[in-house]
Amino acid sequence: MVADGPVPRVADVQAPARPPAMSDVAALAGVSHQTVSRVLNDHPSVRPATRARVVEAIATLGYRRNLAARALVTRRTGTIGVITPATALYGPTSTLVACEQAARDAGAYVSVATLRTFSPDDVVTVVEHFLVQGVDGIVVVAPRTETLGALRSVHAPVPVVVVSSAPQPGGRAVAVDQHAGGRMATEHLLALGHETVVHVAGPPEWFDAGDRLRGWRSALEAAGRRVPPPIATGWSAADGFAVGGRLVAQGLPSAVFAANDQLALGLLRAFRVAGVRVPQDVAVVGFDDEPGTAFYDPPLTTVRQGFAELGRRAVRAVLDAGAAGAAPAAVPDVPLAGDGSFVPGLIAPELVVRESTVAGAGPGG
Known part of the structure; x- marks a missing residue:
């Protein structure tokens, strides 16, 4: 043709x-x-x-x-690997988003791997995948005990920064001061005249849950108050609703500190169904300051975490260590506090007071 x-x-x-x-x-x-x-x-x-x-x-x-040419010259790709749990929970998700935004602000990008289970084999496979990509460093969002256990099997030739308040001898770590947040919430309730505070705790395998519980306990002990048995449960609003029903049936406390805002949401619903007034009959404090907490009924007093700063510090730690040519083994151990608790690059939380503890405080924050 x-x-x-x-x-x-x-x-x-x-x-x-x-x-x-x-x-x-x-x-x-x-x-x-x-x-x-x-x-x-x-x-x-x-x-x-x-x-x-x-x-x-x-x-x-x-x-x-030309990023490929730049990588050949500088031996840096401008990419950071982020390993995070495959969960929709507010804390890990907000940390991931904060790391991605901080990386872009710094002129870098992230490659993300989400894991449903943190077995040593899973973590090693992901790290090897990142190394093939030529990442400049790795951020690991490590909220649970299994995560850190799996990390012990990893020896990466690039900087690894752990987002966790758990001990990381010889490693780099950043975290929000969960202990201080738990103490802050409890002291707020005591300052309002409550004799003691009941704590609805998160799952014990979560480091943040344990730190918040210890902060609650230390505030009560420092004030010489009775320490009620903590109520361990999950993280969901359904868990909080179930606990709220039991508290109404077994004897209502005057103040409750919930380990996250979803638990507090469930508590508020259970109390409303039972005709219990908040804060007149029972005051409630949450943790996280999730979007929408200012519009709970009533608006929720809570502890705000600085996720943007958390992401910025994690990314900065990776980039600074890479620029300095530091290997993980070259980083000194992070000292422990006097009570044996770990002190990483801690970020101070903020108490946001609303109507669930102080009537008329308004929905601001």
Whole structure:
């Protein structure tokens, strides 16, 4: 079959235009190749007017960095691996989102692996996958005991930062101060005149649950108050509802500290069904400050975690360690506090007071 019309000659066929290079940006901006590189790497020595010309030239040409070439030169890919539990729970999910946003703010990207179980084989497989990708470091969101147990089998040649308040001798760790948060919630209730505080605790295999419980207990003991037996349960609103029903049937306390906001939500519902008024009959404090807690009925007093700062510190720890060429074995042990508890790069939580403890406090926060 013969095509209609003349057959074009090779000389008449134009090759597609090549992507703009750094040299094109330099020529258009009237600067050196090195100046363009400094602007791309946010070097402080570039004058504002020069930086503006380079940025305008980049936008005009549609220049994009060749990340593969950059990795060959710098031996860094600008990618961070994040290992996190496969769960929709607010804490781990918020930590993952915070790490991703912090990485982008730092000019890096994340590769994510979610695990339903943290067996040593699973963790080793994920780490090897990240190393094939050439990640600059790994962040591990480690809320449970099984996670840290599996990590002991991993020896990665890149920095590994653990988001956990559990001990990590020789390793890097960042965390929100869960112990302080539990103590803060309990002290708030005691300051309102409650004789003691009942604690609805999260699952014992979760480090955050244990730290919040210890903070609650230490606040009661420091005030010389009776320490009721903690009520261990799950993390869900259904768990809180079931516990609330039992508290109504067995004898209602005047104050309850719930280990997370979902538990508090279930408690509030159980109390309302039973005709119990909050905070007039029982005051309730949660933990996390999930979106929507200001609109619970009544608005919930809770402990806010600084997830944005948590993600920023985790990413910064990876990038700083990688830039310094530090290997995991070169990092000194993190000291322990006087009571034997672990002290990582702790982030202070914040108490947000609303109407579930103080009538008329309003839905703000």
